[in-house]
Amino acid sequence: MVTRSRKSVSARAQSNERDRIRQSRASRIALVTVATFSGLGVAVPGHAQFPSKSLRLVVPYAPGGVVDFVGRTLAQRLSEQLGQSVVIDNRGGAGGILGTEVASRAGADGYTLLLMDPAIVINQSLQPKVPYDVLKDFATVTIATSSPLVLAINTKVAAKTVQDLVAVAKAKPGALTFASAGIGTTPHMAGEFFKARIGQALVHVPYKGSGPAMQDLVGGNVQMTFSSIAAAIPFIREGRLVALATTGAKRVSALPEVPTMIEAGFAGFEVELWQAVFVPGGTPRDTIVRLHAETTKALQSTEVRAALAKVGNEAVGNASVEASAFVRAELAKWARLVKDAGIRSE
Numbered sequence: 001m002v003t004r005s006r007k008s009v010s011a012r013a014q015s016n017e018r019d020r021i022r023q024s025r026a027s028r029i030a031l032v033t034v035a036t037f038s039g040l041g042v043a044v045p046g047h048a049q050f051p052s053k054s055l056r057l058v059v060p061y062a063p064g065g066v067v068d069f070v071g072r073t074l075a076q077r078l079s080e081q082l083g084q085s086v087v088i089d090n091r092g093g094a095g096g097i098l099g100t101e102v103a104s105r106a107g108a109d110g111y112t113l114l115l116m117d118p119a120i121v122i123n124q125s126l127q128p129k130v131p132y133d134v135l136k137d138f139a140t141v142t143i144a145t146s147s148p149l150v151l152a153i154n155t156k157v158a159a160k161t162v163q164d165l166v167a168v169a170k171a172k173p174g175a176l177t178f179a180s181a182g183i184g185t186t187p188h189m190a191g192e193f194f195k196a197r198i199g200q201a202l203v204h205v206p207y208k209g210s211g212p213a214m215q216d217l218v219g220g221n222v223q224m225t226f227s228s229i230a231a232a233i234p235f236i237r238e239g240r241l242v243a244l245a246t247t248g249a250k251r252v253s254a255l256p257e258v259p260t261m262i263e264a265g266f267a268g269f270e271v272e273l274w275q276a277v278f279v280p281g282g283t284p285r286d287t288i289v290r291l292h293a294e295t296t297k298a299l300q301s302t303e304v305r306a307a308l309a310k311v312g313n314e315a316v317g318n319a320s321v322e323a324s325a326f327v328r329a330e331l332a333k334w335a336r337l338v339k340d341a342g343i344r345s346e
Contacts, residue, residue, distance in 0.1 A: 050110055050286075050287055050290060051082055051084045051110065051111065052084075053084060053111065054084050054085040054086070054087055054111075055078070055082070055084060055085070055086045055087070055110075055111050055112070055113060056086075056087050056089050056106075056111060056112045056113070057071055057074070057075050057086055057087065057088055057089065057113045057114075057115055058089045058091055058099050058100075058102055058103040058106075058112065058113065058114045058115070059071040059088055059089065059090050059091070059099065059115055060091050060092060060093075060096040060097070060098060060099025060100050060102075060103075060114070060116060060119075061090065061092045061096060061099070061209075062090060062092040062209065063090050064211070065181075065209065065210060065211075065228075065230075065231075066147075066210075066228045066230040066231065066273070066311060066313070067115060067116070067117055067275055068088070068090065069230065069311060070115065070144065070145055070275050070308065070311075070313060071088055071115045072088055073304055073307050073308065074086075074115070074144060074277075074295070074298055074299070074304070075087070075088055077298035077301060077303070077304050078294055078295065078298050081294050081297060081298060082294060089102075095119055095123060095182050095183055095184040095185060096116060096117070096119040096120065096123065096184075096185075097123055097127070097130055097131070097132075099114070099116075100114065100116060100120055100123075100130075100132055101130075101131045101132055103138075103278065103280065104131070104132040104137040104138065104280060104281075105280075106280050107280070108279070108280040108281065108282035108283045108284075109283065109284075109287070110279060110283050110284070110287035110288070110290075110291060112279070112280065113141070113277055113278065113279055113291070114138070114277070114278040114279070115144065115275055115276070115277055115278075116275065116276060116278060117185075117186060117273060117274065117275050117276075118186045118189070118272075118273065118274060118330060118334070119184055119185055119186065120134050120138075120276075120278075120327075121134055121327060121330045121331040121334055122184050122185075122186070122189055122334045122338075123184045124331065124335075125331070125334050125335040125338045125339075126183070126184045126334075126338050126343060126344075126345050127184065127345050128345070134327065134331065135327075135328065135331070136281055137280065137281050138278040138279065138280065138281055139278065139279050139280070139281055139282075139283055139288055139320075139324075140276055140277075140278055140320060140323040140324045140326075140327050141276070141277040141278060141279055141288060141291050141292050141295060141320060141323070142276065142277055142292055142295055142296060142299075142316070142317050142318055142319070142320060142323050143274050143275070143276045143316040143317075143318050143322075143323045143326060144274075144275050144276060144277050144295065144299060144315070144316060144317065145274065145275045145299075145308055145313040145314060145315055145316055146272045146273070146274040146275075146313070146314055146316050147228065147229055147230075147248075147252075147272065147273045147274075147311075147312045147313040147314060148229070148246045148247040148248030148252060148260075148270075148271065148272060148273070148312075149186065149187060149190050149226040149227060149228060149229070149246065149247045149271055149273055150226070150227055150228075150229050150232050150233075150236070150243050150245070150246050150247070150252075150255065150258065150312075151165075151194075151224065151225075151226055151243070151244045151245045151246070151247070151261070152217070152224065152225055152226075152227055152232045152235070152236060152241045152242065152243050152244070153165065153217075153223060153224045153225075153241065153242050153244060154217055154218070154220050154222070154223050154224070154241065154242075155239070155240065155241065155242055156220055156223075157223050157224065157242075159242075159244065160242070160244075161244060161264065162244050162245050162261065162264040162265070162266070163264065163265060165224065165244060166198050166200070169198060169200040169202065170198075170200055173200060173201050174201040174202075174203060176200075176202050176203070176223050176224060177202070177203040177204075177205050177222040177223055177224070178191040178194075178195075178202050178203070178204060178205065178222065178223070178224045178225055178226070179205050179206075179207060179213040179214075179216060179217050179222040179224070179225040180204065180205070180206050180207065180213060180225065180226070181206075181207060181209055181210040181213055181227075181228075181231075182206050182207060182208060182209065183206045183345055184345065186226075186228075186271065186273045187210070187213075187225060187226045187227055187228070188204065188206060189271070189334060189337065189343075190226035190247060190271045191204060191224075191225070191226050192204070192337065192341055192343050193269065193271065193337060194226070194269075195341070196337070196340070196341045197266060197269065202224075205222050210227060210228060210231035211231070213225060213227070213231075214227065214231055214232065214235060214241075217235075217241065218235055218240050218241060226247065226271070228273055228311075228312070229246070229252060229254060229255065229311065229312030229313075230311035230312055230313070233254060233255070233311075233312060236255070243255055243258045244258070244264070245258060245259050245260060245261045245263070245264045246258055246259075246260050246261070247260070247261050247269060247270060247271040247272070248260060248270065248272060249262070249270055252312055253309065254309070254310075254312045255312075274316070274326075274330075275313075276323060276327065277291070277295055279291065288320060289320075292319075292320050295317065296317035299315040299316070299317040300315070300317065
């Protein structure tokens with residue numbers, strides 16, 4: 001009896017050990033499966049998926065401008081694709097610095113995005129101190145859109161070409177004034193670029209936005225501007241402003257009869273009013289990949305492209321690596337101009 005009892009205990013112990021080993025193997029397989037499918041971006045029960053709530057798109061300008069228009073167009077499409085609302089957060093002030101700072105301090109979880117134009121790099125070179133570092137505090141998702149500026153003049157200025165305008169500037173040094181949407185904006189820097197290229201004094205008159213600048217230009221209080229096409233084209237089509245040139249590498253479909261600055265005799269004069277989607281630095285790579293895929297998909301849609309074309313913008317949607325390299329190049333480009341031309345924040 002004793003022998004049989006010992007054999008029975010031994011058999012049970014061996015059976016329990018085999019069960020323990022099988023359970024251990026099953027647990028290891030389950031862990032490997034979860035890790036594998038998570039790495040492939042496949043949904044795993046019990047794991048939160050991105051996005052699981054609404055997103056915020058910070059626009060560092062007041063409603064009504066071209067950046068705001070692009071932001072709202074993009075947000076609407078992204079909301080449809082993601083199944084989550086994308087809320088526009090207009091944070092105007094200090095030439096875009098205020099809104100940019102707000103975005104830089106947001107959580108690096110992909111739920112806060114920033115749509116910003118070249119002012120994000122210009123301000124870093126022009127201002128004595130800004131509360132962010134574009135290369136450290138942000139990751140670039142993609143360049144969303146790009147558009148050249150248009151050199152427009154008041155109808156009373158005796159010029160039909162860019163060369164005519166240069167002649168006017170030389171005839172009365174310091175008499176020509178150029179309007180901009182504000183210190184550090186792309187129109188401001190384009191005017192400084194032109195000023196450096198022709199070697200003539202031009203007086204910069206900054207405004208709080210493109211709307212007031214256009215009104216004063218039409219009214220004759222200032223003589224010229226480099227403006228976003230979206231802001232200037234209504235006045236050009238009404239004959240209240242004269243378009244002399246655009247600043248891209250090729251002509252704009254919205255103004256096909258207007259030559260480029262390069263065609264007008266200014267080789268290398270290219271200024272693009274681009275807009276890029278950023279997220280706070282430290283945002284997980286897989287989240288950036290998802291945001292990039294959805295943003296570029298939105299930019300490829302017929303409806304979005306058509307809406308952008310109406311305001312002279314062209315959808316871009318390049319790779320994140322290319323976009324980051326472009327932002328670095330733009331930072332260096334404008335820093336050189338600020339230094340060489342001795343431009344100050346005034």
